[in-house]
Amino acid sequence: MARIHLVSGASSGIGARIAEELQRAGDEVVPVVRRAEDAAKLGATRHLLCDFADPAQTQSAFQAFAGPVDSFINAAGIAIGKAIWDTAPGDIGNLMNVNLISPMLACGALRGKINPGGAIILLSSQSAYRGGWDDAYNASKGGINTFIKSLAMKLAPDVRVIGIAPGIVIGTRMTAGRQQNDLERIKETIPLKRFAEVGEVAAMTLSLLGPAGANVTGAVIDMNGGNYLR
Numbered sequence: 001m002a003r004i005h006l007v008s009g010a011s012s013g014i015g016a017r018i019a020e021e022l023q024r025a026g027d028e029v030v031p032v033v034r035r036a037e038d039a040a041k042l043g044a045t046r047h048l049l050c051d052f053a054d055p056a057q058t059q060s061a062f063q064a065f066a067g068p069v070d071s072f073i074n075a076a077g078i079a080i081g082k083a084i085w086d087t088a089p090g091d092i093g094n095l096m097n098v099n100l101i102s103p104m105l106a107c108g109a110l111r112g113k114i115n116p117g118g119a120i121i122l123l124s125s126q127s128a129y130r131g132g133w134d135d136a137y138n139a140s141k142g143g144i145n146t147f148i149k150s151l152a153m154k155l156a157p158d159v160r161v162i163g164i165a166p167g168i169v170i171g172t173r174m175t176a177g178r179q180q181n182d183l184e185r186i187k188e189t190i191p192l193k194r195f196a197e198v199g200e201v202a203a204m205t206l207s208l209l210g211p212a213g214a215n216v217t218g219a220v221i222d223m224n225g226g227n228y229l230r
C-alpha cells in the first residue's frame, strides 16, 4: 500500500529530490510549502501551507492537518553565512524559527498522527558537530540533534526519529552561492575527496524509511565523506 509522507523544503534542493524519489516509489507526498504553486509543481493533490519563520502559524497548520501519515521529513532550512559578531538579533531569531522551533512544533503537532512503524527524519548538518563560520546555523543544527534524542525516546516504540547530517551537499540553493575555488579547496581536505550529492541524501532518507532503518532511532547519520569522525 502506498505510504504518505509530509515533506518540508519540498520546493528546492534536498527536500525536492526526496519528494520526487518518494513519488517515484509510488508513495504520496504532502509537501509543506510556503507557496501553493510549489506543491502543484510536484503534482501533489494536497499540501500544507505555512511559513516556518512563523512558528505559531506552523504549529496551527500541523495541528489542523488530520493525518494519518507514515513519515514527516524536515528538509526546510536556511543559513546566514556570517559569524556571530556580524549577525543581527532578528536574523538569529528568524533562523532559529525556521531551522529549530518550527520543526519542533511541527513534530509535536503530529503526535498521534504518524502510523505505527513510521518515522520522523530531520535534516541536520556536519556543522552541528564540527562547527563552522555560521554560528547561528551550527547552533540550530546542534539543537535539532538533541531534539532527535529527546523525541525518539518519547515516540518509541511506534515512531522512529532520525537525523541525517551531511557535509556540503552540492546542487542545492544553499550551496549555489559558494565560490568554486573555495569548494575545491574544501574538497581536498575531505578523506573521500567528494561532497554529498542531493540524490545520495534522498537515497539515504528512503532507505531509513524502509526495512533497512527498522532498528534506527535517536541516531544522526553522518554523510560527510569522513570529514568529521565522532
Ligand SMILES: NC(=O)c1ccc[n+]([C@@H]2O[C@H](COP(=O)([O-])OP(=O)(O)OC[C@H]3O[C@@H](n4cnc5c(N)ncnc54)[C@H](OP(=O)(O)O)[C@@H]3O)[C@@H](O)[C@H]2O)c1
Pocket: 008, 009, 010, 011, 012, 013, 014, 015, 033, 034, 035, 050, 051, 052, 053, 054, 074, 075, 076, 077, 078, 098, 123, 124, 125, 126, 165, 166, 167, 168, 169, 170, 172, 173, 174, 175
Ligand atoms: N546543502 C548543504 O550543503 C547542506 C548540508 C547539510 C545540511 N543541509 C540541510 O539540508 C536541508 C535542505 O537544504 P538544501 O541544501 O536543500 O537547501 P535549499 O535548496 O535552499 O532548500 C531549502 C528549503 O527550505 C525551505 N524554506 C526556507 N525557508 C523556509 C520557511 N521560512 N518556511 C518554510 N520553508 C522554508 C525552502 O523553501 P522556499 O523555496 O519557500 O524558500 C526550500 O524548500 C536544510 O535543513 C539544510 O540545513 C544542507
